[in-house]
Amino acid sequence: MKHTLSILVENKPGVLTRVAGLFARRGFNIESLAVGLSEDPKFSRITIVIDGDEHPVDQVTKQLHKLINVLKIRDLDPGNAVAAELLLVRVAGEGEKRTEALQIAEIFNAKIVDVDRRQLTLRVVGTNDKLEALLELLQPLGVLEVVRTGTIALGRGRGG
Amino acid sequence: MTPDKRMKGSRALVAALEHEGCDVLFGYPGGVAIPFYDALYDAKKLRHILVRHEQGAAHAADGYARATGRVGVCTATSGPGATNLVTGIATAYLDSSPLVAITWQVRSDLIGTDAFQEADITGITLPIVKHSYLLKDTADLAQTVHEAFHIASTGRPGPVVIDIPVDVALGEAAYHDADSLDLPGYKPTFRGHVKQVRAAAKAINEAHRPVLYLGGGAITSDAAPEILKLAELRRLPVATTLMALGAFPETHELSMGMLGMHGTVTANYAVHECDLLINLGARFDDRVTGKLKAFAPHAKVIHVDVDPAEIGKNVAPIIPIVGDVKHVTAGLVKELQGMEWSPDLTAEWLARIAERKEEFPLHYEDPKDGKLAPQLVIQEIDRITGHDAIVCTDVGQHQMWATQHYTYTFPRQFVSSGGLGTMGFGLPASIGAKIGNPDKTVIDISGDGGFQMTMQELATAVSYDVPVVVCILNNGYLGMVRQWQDLFWDKRYSFTCVEVQPDFKLLAEAFGAVGLTVTEKDEIEPALREAIGNGRPTVIDFRTSAEENVYPMVPAGQEITEMIGGTSRKTRRKP
Secondary structure (H helix, E strand, O other), rough: EEEEEEEEEEEOHHHHHHHHHHHHHOOOOEEEEEEEEOOOOOEEEEEEEOOOOOOOOOHHHHHHHHHOOOOEEEEEOOOEHHHHHHEEEEOOOOOOHHHHHHHHHHHOEEEEEEOOEEEEEEEEOOOOOEEEEEEEHHHHOOEEEEEOOEEEEEEEEOOO | OOEEEEEEEHHHHHHHHOOOOOOOOEEEHHHHHHHHHHHHHHOOOOEEEEEHHHHHHHHHHHHHHHHHHOOOEEEEOHHHHOOOHHHHHHHHOOOOEEEEEEEEEEEHHOOOOOOOOOHHHHHHHHHHHHHHHHHOHHHHHHHHHHHHHHHHOOOOOOOOEEEEEEEHHOEEEEEOOOOOOOOOOOOOOOOOOOHHHHHHHHHHOOOOOOOEOOOOOHHHOOOHHHHHHHHHHHHOOOEEEEOOOOOOOOOOOOEEEOOOOOOOOHHHHHHHHHHEEEEEEOOHHHHHOOOHHOOOOEEEEEEEOOOOOHOOOOOOEEEEEEEEEEHHHHHHHHHHHHHOOHHHHHHHHHHHHHHHHHHHOOOOOOOOOOOOOOOHHHHHHHHHOOOOEEOOOOOOOOHHHHHOOOOOOOOEEEEOOOOOOOOOOHHHHHHHHHHOOOOOOOOEEEHHHHHHHHHHHHHHHHHHHOEEEEEEEEEEEEHHHHHHHHHHOOOOOOOOOOOOOOOHHHHHOOOOOOEEEEHHHHHHHHHHHHHOOOOOOEEEEEEEEEEEEEOEEEOOOOOOOOOOOOHHHHOOOOO
């Protein structure tokens, strides 16, 4: 099972290196990672998705807690959190393919952010599952390039 | 110090170190370290010990820290000076020793340009520090030093690196002593959860076959008095890890000695058979547990550790307690004092352990090659120092014999690289230990291999008049690796025979120390008495049997009852 960890850290140089370095050293794989400032500019919030079957999440969070710059870690319950990821995909789109791509884009609420005669670029926001589904549908048309931000997430209710 | 006096960063650092109570630091100067060394030139309270290699500085500071419980401080210049500290920092990290390493860095505007003697030391040491700082502003110096000392010495201690660009040392800023902390992410838990402590006490009270398993945390938290109380209160037999030697007096009838790969038969079988294993500040290291799945198979496990990440890392305890050993053990004692208990509960168990101790003591045969038995040398050191010396070691066979054949009676008495297993640790660590404990006899037990890794520190011992006694168990082999080759690799002694060696007696004399060579049994005592009594750094070259092995031995990854050796001396039977 995938786990989404929301980690509040001090906004200081080298903190991301410490977090990433810890994952490397302990042999934990990161599925995705996103960082940015939090509501307080003194702190940043890191969202990390890991595979809980591969590594005991408990051990990952305990090790993270040992980093001096880490303040809080929440293992977000998917049923009680909002999560989103941004994806940009460049897809081949000429003739019929273009129509199909536009239809898929509409279904997924994706925006066309760039277009020329041969291809178009879609921007879409959604959960990891939704983005996977979109990519699967676009695959037969010819996916040329993909970039994703990694999941960001917040617990519902009283903060993350 | 008058408040807010403006001063140079280099002077501020001296002031800040003195404010932390640091009275000695071990180091080696270099280009960008000059401003700091200039300030040290005038330092009144802070004594600098010039080592002969930066690795020696880190180990000496570590030895000082382990033997005193205070923070050890070392310093080195940028680039190679800093990288030479790395082995010492990793050694301190693996054994949770409070070390502050101050490294000097090229000018801030040169960082990242591959400047002369530039190395990214905070990057290099990232996986082996508890925390690190790369200073940018002279004004932050005092606060950073204060935080570094706090982090290094509290919770689960560990090394902290402060990397300081030379311009920060040259810059001026207002200085005032730092006394408050701003570490929102660092709040170690000391006191165990009351409910958990009560549950643990109840389990101890009901156990038929309990064992206390002590780790380094017992020493770090100064818990020896509480542990003695606890053990005596419920008559708990005690096994210690290498890191915990001295946390419980080995002269005590409840002591079973060390457990694990080279542990005693009594300790390993007791752990195997116990119904309650009470782990105080140990981490179920592979050298202790052997095959993890078969470790303490009949036991409920109580695990007390100040580091929550250790709990459940290797073994899932039934009663986990996050807290330091001292507080938790005191809590256990208090709870148990209020409970009824009968000694009948464990009488049979204690009788079994006593019998085993009697039948399976550590033993060795007189070597057939006519040379000294290394075990005898250690036993003589033990006898002549009356169990009262501080013993430092390198790593290998001599280290294991030192754990087995010296009788440890007080905490911080045994100073050895347990986790990282660093050869060359012994001599510099003994210098640090002696500087921290000038009234104690300090013995460094080394092998001929490890001694040659840091032997230049003899010059440090001589120049600062630090009378350590270096006992080299010289068998002409890298003995522990040879032992493995002997037992598991068909006796193919690939590059473990050290054919060419210096004459250690002459070598010691060349450094201005005293050198002695001992080849006969009856020379051991006079040599030791001279070395301890002469008040000078002394090296004794004990010519020990070449192919002696350390027994008992549990091959790596086997169950801890699968011991090579460890048969009864009288009946030749296995336990």
